[in-house]
Amino acid sequence: MNKPAGPAQGAAGILREIRINPVVPAESVLVATARGMRPRKDELPAPHDARPHLDTCPFCRGNEGMTPPPIARIPEEGEWKLRIVENKYPVLGDDTENPDFGFGLQQAIDGYGRHEVVIDHASHGIRIHEMDEEHLALLFLTYRQRMEELYHSDDRLQYVLVFKNFGPAAGASIAHSHSQIIAMPVVPDNVQAEVRNSQAYYQTACKCIFCSLIDEALTFEATLYDRTSGEMRRTISVGQFVIERSERFIAIKPFASRFEWEVHVLPLFHSADYLDLSPVDAAGLSTLFRRTMARLNAVLGGVQYNFFIHSLPHGAAYSAGVPSFHWHIEICPRTSIPTGFELGSGLFVNTISPEDAAERLRNADVGE
Ligand SMILES: [Zn+2]
């Protein structure tokens, strides 16, 4: 495996460089492996409660009366494998009391929307990488189903965001594995930026930028030479960013990773809309996803994370993005909290080189 070497990396093996996110340049990253860039406590992995059932947990089987009434349960008869309920504390809702308003520069949009919780599994302590793949495929198809139903339920809903918080460091208030779906009256800025920028790339390159990134990851190797001395500065084997690949999906460590252990999962085939996920592909996705999560869990000794799905928004204004946008899942393990430098500069700071992180993830033993 080629290690980056050269001026950017000092004698002590310290890497300091600003890496530009190819899709959203505003989300660029300072990769600074020097100690002290981020004063960190030794992060203890969150204690994991593996018990299958807890009498006090509203998401455990048998405690269904503790949640708001279900929107759906799967399967409809017999013991449920997944349940979907309204969020007890919705961040968006059917809010007719607070219509759009504005005064001067202060503008607000009505907080209309839907906020649902998917109880991922009946077992209390199970983690994603411990679920069987058939169950995970069901979860991915359930996301798809709810997204579709929400998009069709109300024209005011502009974007349906599926995400998951796992572990207190990732903002999960209930330990039992669950995901959330928020249907919003606006398309989030970061999704808009991805759509806009990938469209601009498409107009010049006639190719989807995400497909191009995948192609680079699978084929590209480059050697950089010093312009004056002719000495080799570093070799970049972009293949070193691949964490997992299967016939139809790939997990990549982004070159400009915002978070130390961030990994993105994409279909190898071009597809803009997560709603086009077929049952066969959901099965393929679940295999690759489970293995990726097992790698993160093995390397981090218990992983707290957020993940979310970015898919082409459904409004008519976005239909031009079909050839240029490519749906993906961003997995963001949470090992640190943002510092003042990050908030003040808007630059993410990553203190582990993405190449090293990728190598450790690839080398993790997760069985076959
Ligand atoms: Zn539970």
Ligand SMILES: [Zn+2]
């Ligand atoms: Zn593509």
Ligand SMILES: [Zn+2]
């Ligand atoms: Zn994205």
